[in-house]
Amino acid sequence: MSPEIRFEEAAKLPLGSAAELAEYFPGGEYRPKPASEVSDLIANSVFGTNFSNHMASAEYEPETGWTNQALLPYGPLQMDPATSVLHYGQEIFEGMKAYRFPDGSIWTFRPAYNAARFNASAERMAMPTIPVEQFIGSLAALVRTDRDWVPSMPGASLYLRPMMIGTEARIGVSPSRSYRYLCIATPVGPYFSGDFSPVSIWVTQKYHRVGPGCTGTAKTGGNYAASMLPQKEAAALGYQQVCYLDAKTGKNLEELGGMNVFVVHQDGRVRTPALTGTILAGGTRSSIITLLEKQGHQVEETQINLEELVAQIESGEVVEIFACGTAAVVAPIGKLAGTEFEVELPVGPVTMQTYKSLTDIQFGLAPDTEGWMYQLVGADGE
Ligand SMILES: *Cc1c(COP(=O)(O)O)cnc(C)c1O
Numbered sequence: 001m002s003p004e005i006r007f008e009e010a011a012k013l014p015l016g017s018a019a020e021l022a023e024y025f026p027g028g029e030y031r032p033k034p035a036s037e038v039s040d041l042i043a044n045s046v047f048g049t050n051f052s053n054h055m056a057s058a059e060y061e062p063e064t065g066w067t068n069q070a071l072l073p074y075g076p077l078q079m080d081p082a083t084s085v086l087h088y089g090q091e092i093f094e095g096m097k098a099y100r101f102p103d104g105s106i107w108t109f110r111p112a113y114n115a116a117r118f119n120a121s122a123e124r125m126a127m128p129t130i131p132v133e134q135f136i137g138s139l140a141a142l143v144r145t146d147r148d149w150v151p152s153m154p155g156a157s158l159y160l161r162p163m164m165i166g167t168e169a170r171i172g173v174s175p176s177r178s179y180r181y182l183c184i185a186t187p188v189g190p191y192f193s194g195d196f197s198p199v200s201i202w203v204t205q206k207y208h209r210v211g212p213g214c215t216g217t218a219k220t221g222g223n224y225a226a227s228m229l230p231q232k233e234a235a236a237l238g239y240q241q242v243c244y245l246d247a248k249t250g251k252n253l254e255e256l257g258g259m260n261v262f263v264v265h266q267d268g269r270v271r272t273p274a275l276t277g278t279i280l281a282g283g284t285r286s287s288i289i290t291l292l293e294k295q296g297h298q299v300e301e302t303q304i305n306l307e308e309l310v311a312q313i314e315s316g317e318v319v320e321i322f323a324c325g326t327a328a329v330v331a332p333i334g335k336l337a338g339t340e341f342e343v344e345l346p347v348g349p350v351t352m353q354t355y356k357s358l359t360d361i362q363f364g365l366a367p368d369t370e371g372w373m374y375q376l377v378g379a380d381g382e
Helices: 002-012 018-023 035-044 082-088 111-124 130-145 222-235 282-296 306-315 347-364
Strands: 054-062 065-073 091-093 096-100 105-110 156-167 179-187 199-204 241-246 251-257 260-265 269-273 299-302 318-325 329-338 342-343 372-375
Touching: 002 111, 018 372, 035 179, 035 199, 035 342, 054 130, 054 199, 065 130, 065 179, 091 111, 096 130, 105 130, 111 130, 111 156, 111 282, 130 156, 130 179, 130 372, 156 318, 222 241, 251 269, 260 282, 260 306, 269 282, 282 299, 282 318, 282 329, 282 347, 306 318, 306 329, 306 342, 318 347, 329 347
Parallel strands: 199 241, 199 329, 269 299
Antiparallel strands: 054 065, 054 179, 091 156, 096 105, 096 156, 105 372, 156 179, 241 251, 260 269, 260 318, 318 329, 329 342
């Protein structure tokens, strides 16, 4: 079974309530935080620099499995300089959000999908998997205790960052014996403040994100480390993000450093690169495919040849391109350029409608017809 199908199947399994699962991570103390302080933080600080009061933590040893699950005060880790993650990068992470509904209840989006993907990343990186109930329990415990950190301003949310690192203090090259699991949370404003401004993309023909058989399907820090220089060079050329081509032929569109891509045709057909083992299976990508199909679009997961795509944009056959991921949800692409081409696109209706359909579900403004939302805290605070 392909990983993506495994995630879809896992996402359908019934889960215990957040109150039950949160008991896996005991500890922590509720500390009231005025909503105005959270909105001030969002307005006046850089993304991902202010964290809530606690962090969920668990430790793994081969003899005991996962132990010491607890909600700890947020704070620095003490590490031996020989700790394996610092040398060989055995690290995986997830990116999720907690959303506040109009009635005050707090929800997260398809957590079992992310749990399954976290475990698939763990397997690829020769790290231990964590039971899905504990993964979701860590988010539940953290958000339930630090609930006041979930913003109530429109479009804002509490970004959740589950992660795992190799912790063995030994610089021999082999998988770490011990691991640490952590989950932290940071309030984030709407990705687009006010207008839905398009992003400019540099399609690199010099670098690849990953190659066949590499770690492209795992959400691991190393893939991001490799994307920093391409990103820096694109920024120097005046572009905001980088799009990668497949390493084998250098001809087909894959994805951005941290977002999947969709191409909208004039006839309403939508295409996205197929998951061929070098693309990260985005939960946003998967959900958008479902939503677009429900809205009557024909969606094709296929190969997208760059040269053909540029010609289709020039001829008007392709009318919109957008990127997607948990952080931005949907980001319209206004400019696509490489060493030999530059094309521009408008922010079109399919992009805007997709953004609205998905965020309306996530913020409780539209019915959750797919059963994607998981309640972390009820409207009554329970
Ligand atoms: C996280 C990530 C995405 C988006 O995944 P979502 O589940 O939609 O947030 C896409 N590409 C890469 C490389 C990523 O790391």
